[in-house]
Amino acid sequence: MAQKKQQVHPIEPTGVPAKTDVESEELRRMTCTRYIAYLAAFALFETIIIMVCVVTLIRIRSPKFRFRAVSIENLNYTSDTTSPSFNIRFNAKVAVKNTNFGHFKFKNGTITLAYRGDPVGDAKISKARARARSTKKMNVTVDVNSDHVWSHSNLVRDLNSGFLTLTSQGKLSGKVHLMKVMKRRRYAEMNCTIIINLVRKRIQDLKCR
Numbered sequence: 001m002a003q004k005k006q007q008v009h010p011i012e013p014t015g016v017p018a019k020t021d022v023e024s025e026e027l028r029r030m031t032c033t034r035y036i037a038y039l040a041a042f043a044l045f046e047t048i049i050i051m052v053c054v055v056t057l058i059r060i061r062s063p064k065f066r067f068r069a070v071s072i073e074n075l076n077y078t079s080d081t082t083s084p085s086f087n088i089r090f091n092a093k094v095a096v097k098n099t100n101f102g103h104f105k106f107k108n109g110t111i112t113l114a115y116r117g118d119p120v121g122d123a124k125i126s127k128a129r130a131r132a133r134s135t136k137k138m139n140v141t142v143d144v145n146s147d148h149v150w151s152h153s154n155l156v157r158d159l160n161s162g163f164l165t166l167t168s169q170g171k172l173s174g175k176v177h178l179m180k181v182m183k184r185r186r187y188a189e190m191n192c193t194i195i196i197n198l199v200r201k202r203i204q205d206l207k208c209r
Contacts, residue, residue: 060176063104063130065188066208067168068093068137075201079159085150086164088196090142092123096172096188098130104186105129106174111190113144113168116154120144125172162199168192 070092077086094111098104109125121144130136144166149155158164170190175183192208 058101058178060102060178060184060186061099062186063099063106063172063174063176063188064095064097065170065172065190066095066097067190067192067194067206068095070194070203070206072196072201072203073141075196075198077159077164077198079156081156083150084156084159085146086159086198087145088143090144092140092142094125094138094140096128096130096136096138098135098176099133100176100178101132102176102178102182103129103131104174104176104188106172106188109170109172111140111142111168111170113142113166113194115144115146115149115164115166116152117167118149118152120146120149120166125170159198162197163204164196164198166194166196168194 070090072088073091074089075087077088078084096104096106106127106129108127111123111125112119113121113123121142123140123142125138125140128136128138146155168190169192172188174186174188176186177183190208192206194203195205196202197204
């Protein structure tokens with residue numbers, strides 16, 4: 001019986017990966033990179049959509065700047081026709097009401113009080129921050145006098161009436177911050193009228209708009 005010839009099989013070299021394995025690994029790496037790029041693009045797209053919705057749907061309003069209350073600490077006046085005068089010190093409570101969903105950060109400001117349009121005193125407002133949907137409350141002291149209006153033609157008549165009307169105006173410049181990525185410049189403005197009862201030395205009326 002003839003002896004069968006033994007087949008010889010080539011031996012694969014050890015320690016060297018097959019070509020198909022290298023290609024598979026490269027393909028997986030490229031697929032993973034592609035997925036990461038897709039996710040990053042999707043996240044960016046979602047962020048843009050959210051920002052557009054915020055700008056479109058959420059109206060960023062200007063905060064309100066008002067006197068909450070005013071009291072008289074000291075008051076002196078004379079209605080003498082030759083040299084009419086008044087000298088008053090107020091203690092005032094000021095409020096910055098922020099109705100936005102982001103905080104309002106404002107710079108230093110000034111409140112100017114006037115008699116018939118002419119300045120008679122002012123108060124300084126320090127920079128601060130009104131939190132989202134809240135009111136920032138501050139106390140200020142205001143000194144007003146007639147040094148620059150004593151010659152006004154209506155001053156004697158107003159002092160003799162027992163009532164003195166002053167107006168206050170102020171403007172705070174700042175920015176509303178939304179979601180720590182959006183900033184919109186806004187101004188908080190004050191426009192108030194104060195009627196002073198000179199005889200009783202108290203505030204007769206206070207109106208702000």
